[in-house]
Amino acid sequence: MPDVLPRRLGSADAVMLGLAAMLGTGVFIVFAPAAARAGAWLPLAIALAGLVAACNAFSTADLAARHQESGGGYIYCRERLAPWVGRLAGVAFLAAKTASAAAAAGVFGHYVLPSHPLWAAVPLIVVVGGLNALGMRWTARGAWVMVPGVLAVLAVVVVVGLLWSAPPDWSPDGLSGAGTGAGGIAIAGAPRAVDLGALPHPVSPLGVLTAAGFVFFAFAGFARTVSLGEELRDPSRALRRAIPASLLITLVVYLAVGVALLHALGVNRLGMESAPLAAAVGGAEAPALGVVVRVGAAAATVSALLGVLIGVSRTTLAMARRRELPGWLAAIGPAGQPRRADLVGALAAVLIAVFAGPIAAVALSACCALVYYAVVNLAALRLPAAARTWPAWTSALGLALCLALAALLPPKYVVATVAVLVAGSLVTGLLSWRARRDSVGPGGAAASETRQDM
Numbered sequence: 314m315p316d317v318l319p320r321r322l323g324s325a326d327a328v329m330l331g332l333a334a335m336l337g338t339g340v341f342i343v344f345a346p347a348a349a350r351a352g353a354w355l356p357l358a359i360a361l362a363g364l365v366a367a368c369n370a371f372s373t374a375d376l377a378a379r380h381q382e383s384g385g386g387y388i389y390c391r392e393r394l395a396p397w398v399g400r401l402a403g404v405a406f407l408a409a410k411t412a413s414a415a416a417a418a419g420v421f422g423h424y425v426l427p428s429h430p431l432w433a434a435v436p437l438i439v440v441v442g443g444l445n446a447l448g449m450r451w452t453a454r455g456a457w458v459m460v461p462g463v464l465a466v467l468a469v470v471v472v473v474g475l476l477w478s479a480p481p482d483w484s485p486d487g488l489s490g491a492g493t494g495a496g497g498i499a500i501a502g503a504p505r506a507v508d509l510g511a512l513p514h515p516v517s518p519l520g521v522l523t524a525a526g527f528v529f530f531a532f533a534g535f536a537r538t539v540s541l542g543e544e545l546r547d548p549s550r551a552l553r554r555a556i557p558a559s560l561l562i563t564l565v566v567y568l569a570v571g572v573a574l575l576h577a578l579g580v581n582r583l584g585m586e587s588a589p590l591a592a593a594v595g596g597a598e599a600p601a602l603g604v605v606v607r608v609g610a611a612a613a614t615v616s617a618l619l620g621v622l623i624g625v626s627r628t629t630l631a632m633a634r635r636r637e638l639p640g641w642l643a644a645i646g647p648a649g650q651p652r653r654a655d656l657v658g659a660l661a662a663v664l665i666a667v668f669a670g671p672i673a674a675v676a677l678s679a680c681c682a683l684v685y686y687a688v689v690n691l692a693a694l695r696l697p698a699a700a701r702t703w704p705a706w707t708s709a710l711g712l713a714l715c716l717a718l719a720a721l722l723p724p725k726y727v728v729a730t731v732a733v734l735v736a737g738s739l740v741t742g743l744l745s746w747r748a749r750r751d752s753v754g755p756g757g758a759a760a761s762e763t764r765q766d767m
Contacts, residue, residue: 327559328555328559328562329457329460332559334535334536335535336599337417337528337614337620338413338631339675340613342419345583345584345587345589348523348575349585350523351521351524352580353575355571355575356568358566361521361525362525362718364622365532365686365718366529366533366560367707369559369690371529371702371708372707373385373686373689374703375693375703377389378700378702379700386686386689386692388518389692393692393695393696394688397742400737401736402738405681405688408511409681409685411630411662413678414438414625414662415662416435416617416619417618418435420436420614420620421433421434421610421614421713423671424588424591425611435663435667438618438666439659440660442655444619449648459472464566465609466605466606466619470573471569471570472591474572474574475577491507522717523723524717525718526683529682529718530678530682533682535556536624557616573593575595577592590610591603599740618648622658622659626658627654630643632674633654636745638744639743641653652766665677677729678732680727681733683722687712687715688735690715691708691712693705
């Protein structure tokens with residue numbers, strides 16, 4: 314078995330893999346809750362979320378170049394800050410990506426089976442979790458197939474959305490409790506993205522920041538590009554090109570889609586849709602377009618789910634090896650896969666999908682991810698100047714913006730995030746303490762080691 318991965322990928326492959334991660338889930342759902350908070354200022358919220366993603370990507374890339382061990386921010390923060398900060402980052406990452414997996418499945422359900430989305434979402438997580446456990450992987454070749462297809466679907470949404478707009482006398486009366494099927498057909502019982510009673514939200518500068526927090530969820534896949542360092546032929550050069558290129562392309566696409574959705578649906582209706590892209594083409598009296606959008610959403614969310622669950626299992630594996638999660642999660646199956654970590658991650662995603670729903674999952678994922686990247690930016694500030702590709706002020710800006718956007722998400726999701734992070738940090742800290750006590754033995758030596766670790 315080789316100790317390193319073969320260096321087969323070039324800059325274009327890295328761009329495509331980054332786009333595949335960022336165009337997988339968020340674009341199909343986040344503009345609804347974001348528009349409910351930002352109103353016509355939605356494009357500004359999208360631009361702000363893109364800026365935050367860029368700062369986070371630059372910090373992550375510099376840290377990845379210095380620390381080439383699997384585990385991401387969990388490893389970076391352990392090495393640059395303290396072990397307990399690393400545990401906090403690991404818990405935040407696991408919570409963010411598990412919620413992201415639930416959101417991806419929820420989006421799949423709302424586009425494929427809007428009348429009963431859970432009937433599609435839960436089996437999808439089970440199937441994809443099983444494929445992960447068997448060793449199925451999303452490759453650069455798959456990204457070259459998927460990305461052009463998704464971009465074509467989004468182009469249809471943009472063109473139709475800019476050419477068609479909602480009737481001026483449209484109102485939400487009569488839509489409560491009904492979703493829209495392919496071609497805009499009302500389906501009784503299909504849940505919407507936002508409770509109608511919660512609208513309209515007052516539009517304010519703080520509302521724009523809240524919207525940016527939601528939209529950040531759609532950019533969070535940028536980390537896929539950063540994680541490719543070991544597989545790139547010229548990592549330094551390729552990442553300098555691929556990270557800005559993939560983020561810029563994604564930003565342009567999101568701005569175009571956001572503007573088209575605002576034009577086609579208007580602020581109020583956009584804020585109520587559980588499948589906004591399908592709704593945007595539904596009014597064009599071309600049911601086939603609605604079907605195309607739903608098929609594109611299904612393909613994109615399946616690929617996103619596959620990648621997200623892999624990230625969950627790999628961080629779970631890294632933490633279990635250090636006994637900061639139960640040691641049995643570090644077991645490797647006969648095919649060389651961490652099957653237990655794969656299956657536990659899928660089970661957690663199922664629970665969130667069942668009890669939270671896609672919008673709650675998006676908000677929880679965004680809040681946890683923003684906390685995670687705030688800590689990563691803090692770790693990046695500890696890098697020496699010679700080890701940085703991008704200036705240190707990008708990390709400082711990323712740290713400030715991450716904390717601001719996380720704090721301004723809806724309060725119930727902020728409270729839930731705090732509860733998850735506190736509980737997770739306590740559990741992982743206790744497991745780490747027990748592991749050190751058992752390995753060192755009773756007496757002062759164990760206590761000394763524990764104090765150093767904490």
